[in-house]
Amino acid sequence: MVDSLGDSLDRALEGAFTRRIPQSAQAQMKYLVKQLKGTKATARALGISQRTVERYVSGKLKRPRQDLRGRMEREVRKRWQPQVRAKARKKAASTDGLVVSTRARFGFTAAPGTTDDARIRDITQALPPEYAAQLFTAREQGATEHQLQQIAADGLARMYFRADNSRAHGLGVEFTDVEHIEIEL
Known part of the structure; x- marks a missing residue:
């Protein structure tokens, strides 16, 4: 399965x-109950019964099925250390920027006669803070994967293909067939 840019952004913040994060099922469930302010909300978020949540909290149940274990870990990661996550997001969006490593198909549109056929490229490129800010804002507002990829493509077009807009003015970049994408802060 191909990584999504949104998941990669989340993993970068988790770094x-x-x-x-809490390791045991009991610790994870207690954390979720505290964060979601009750067993009922936790049960709804995980798609299980309130009684099952209570059994994990009390320690009567210890080993969740694999699908439930994955949902619990995802929900905990989503809420874990929000201040640390916010600080990393702010730093990337204001001073540091981020690094995009990808293997994808890039094609170009430019003046007639200068277009290049799309081909697979491996690119690792630092993007300035404004692209980090755009990506994080779009992710928070529920942007689609295609919209996130378009922001990344704009950043790669400016920094990689147009050398920070010092050459190839007017070159449009298409970013498709993503095989791999990783974001680092």
Whole structure:
């Protein structure tokens, strides 16, 4: 399965965590109950019964099925260390920017006679803070994967293909068939 740009953004922020997420099912469930302010909301978020949540919290149940274990971990990661996550997001969006590593098909549109056929390229490129800010804002507002890829394509077009807009003015870049994408802060 191909990574999504949104998931890669989330993983990049998780790299800023200063502590590991809770490991046991009981610890994860207690954390979720605290964050979601009750067993009912936790049960709804995980798609299980309220009684099952209570059994994990009390320690009567210890080993969740694999699908439930994955949902629990995802929900915990989503809420873990929000201040650390916000600080990393702010730093990337204001001073540091981010690095995009991708293997995808890039094609170009430019003045007649200068177009290049699309081909697979491996690119690792630092993007300035404004693209980090756009990506994080779009992710928070529920942008589609295609919209996130378009922001990344604009950043790669400016920084990689147009050398920070010092050449190839008017060159449009198409970013498709993503095989791999990884974001680092």
